[in-house]
Amino acid sequence: xxxxxxxxxxxxxxxxxxxxxxxxxxxxxxxxxxxxxxxxxxxxxxxxxxxxxxxxxxxxxxxxxxxxxxxxxxxxxxxxxxxxxxxxxxxxxxxxxxxxxxxxxxxxxxxxxxxxxxxxxxxxxxxxxxxxxxxxxxxxxxxxxxxxxxxxxxxxxxxxxxxxxxxxxxxxxxxxxxxxxxxxxxxxxx
Amino acid sequence: xxxxxxxxxxxxxxxxxxxxxxxxxxxxxxxxxxxxxxxxxxxxxxxxxxxxxxxxxxxxxxxxxxxxxxxxxxxxxxxxxxxxxxxxxxxxxxxxxxxxxxxxxxxxxxxxxxxxxxxxxxxxxxxxxxxxxxxxxxxxxxxxxxxxxxxxxxxxxxxxxxxxxxxxxxxxxxxx
Numbered sequence: 001x002x003x004x005x006x007x008x009x010x011x012x013x014x015x016x017x018x019x020x021x022x023x024x025x026x027x028x029x030x031x032x033x034x035x036x037x038x039x040x041x042x043x044x045x046x047x048x049x050x051x052x053x054x055x056x057x058x059x060x061x062x063x064x065x066x067x068x069x070x071x072x073x074x075x076x077x078x079x080x081x082x083x084x085x086x087x088x089x090x091x092x093x094x095x096x097x098x099x100x101x102x103x104x105x106x107x108x109x110x111x112x113x114x115x116x117x118x119x120x121x122x123x124x125x126x127x128x129x130x131x132x133x134x135x136x137x138x139x140x141x142x143x144x145x146x147x148x149x150x151x152x153x154x155x156x157x158x159x160x161x162x163x164x165x166x167x168x169x170x171x172x173x174x175x176x177x178x179x180x181x182x183x184x185x186x187x188x189x190x
Numbered sequence: 191x192x193x194x195x196x197x198x199x200x201x202x203x204x205x206x207x208x209x210x211x212x213x214x215x216x217x218x219x220x221x222x223x224x225x226x227x228x229x230x231x232x233x234x235x236x237x238x239x240x241x242x243x244x245x246x247x248x249x250x251x252x253x254x255x256x257x258x259x260x261x262x263x264x265x266x267x268x269x270x271x272x273x274x275x276x277x278x279x280x281x282x283x284x285x286x287x288x289x290x291x292x293x294x295x296x297x298x299x300x301x302x303x304x305x306x307x308x309x310x311x312x313x314x315x316x317x318x319x320x321x322x323x324x325x326x327x328x329x330x331x332x333x334x335x336x337x338x339x340x341x342x343x344x345x346x347x348x349x350x351x352x353x354x355x356x357x358x359x360x361x362x363x364x365x366x
Contacts, residue, residue: 036249
């Protein structure tokens with residue numbers, strides 16, 4: 001079984017390596033800090049070495065685009081370059097080369113590599129805090145309308161209906177703006 | 191095209207937490223991985239962990255509840271005292287001199303009314319904690335898991351999910 005370096009988060013002293021002992025711990029044996037540890041099957045897993053890229057042994061064998069002496073294993077599903085086992089990066093069932101991975105990171109074209117999204121609805125609602133300033137209401141409303149129009153297609157989330165929230169936020173600012181305009185008109189009339 | 195997780199049958203929502211005006215966190219369990227969605231301000235971040243890669247989770251209870259409770263309590267007590275005093279002074283004042291006391295009473299009562307639910311939320315939710323997860327390649331602090339009972343429930347669900355994984359995907363070696 002591989003050894004794991006588990007340390008107490010409070011005193012940083014090593015904890016027992018046996019999963020059964022770890023799971024039954026309520027306190028750190030060294031500093032007595034309360035803690036609960038849950039081990040998972042990955043705790044006992046033996047690290048597996050990655051595939052080695054094979055050397056080209058004879059004439060007529062395709063070489064890796066990035067390593068001329070290594071045998072090509074698969075073509076990149078994006079750019080078509082031949083890749084050895086070392087350069088082949090499987091993502092979402094596809095084989096990609098490091099260059100395409102870099103490009104995908106920048107362009108966000110591969111869903112499995114996506115790390116973050118901008119929440120334009122949150123931008124609208126944060127801007128709505130400016131409604132409390134009173135005088136800033138028209139600027140907030142203009143900002144929200146522009147964000148809703150120009151970021152409509154870019155607005156997306158995996159946990160919330162962003163477009164509905166954007167419309168709602170913009171509607172609130174428009175109503176506040178209409179209310180402010182009504183107040184000003186009434187004040188002038190009176 | 192919408193790819194909302196709660197409309198995706200491959201994902202099951204395990205836990206979600208919200209801090210108003212700051213952000214939210216949610217945990218989504220798929221067949222072979224855990225997806226942590228962390229919203230902070232205007233940025234929604236995704237972190238995907240293969241269940242087979244999770245090595246251990248450490249839950250460490252801390253004294254944040256005690257500290258927050260003390261701070262809020264110390265703030266709340268004088269405001270409550272002032273509110274009671276101002277109301278009594280305002281309501282018992284004669285010849286119309288109670289009006290300033292009433293206004294002061296309304297002000298401090300409003301502050302006390304804001305502080306009290308926050309204090310109640312801090313005290314009722316249970317012991318606060320910090321949760322750290324270690325995988326084959328990294329150790330991270332799990333966001334949004336501030337309460338011990340919720341953290342334990344999430345860990346239990348994760349453990350049962352990893353137990354359901356087939357031996358071919360867990361690739362574990364028998365314990366000697």
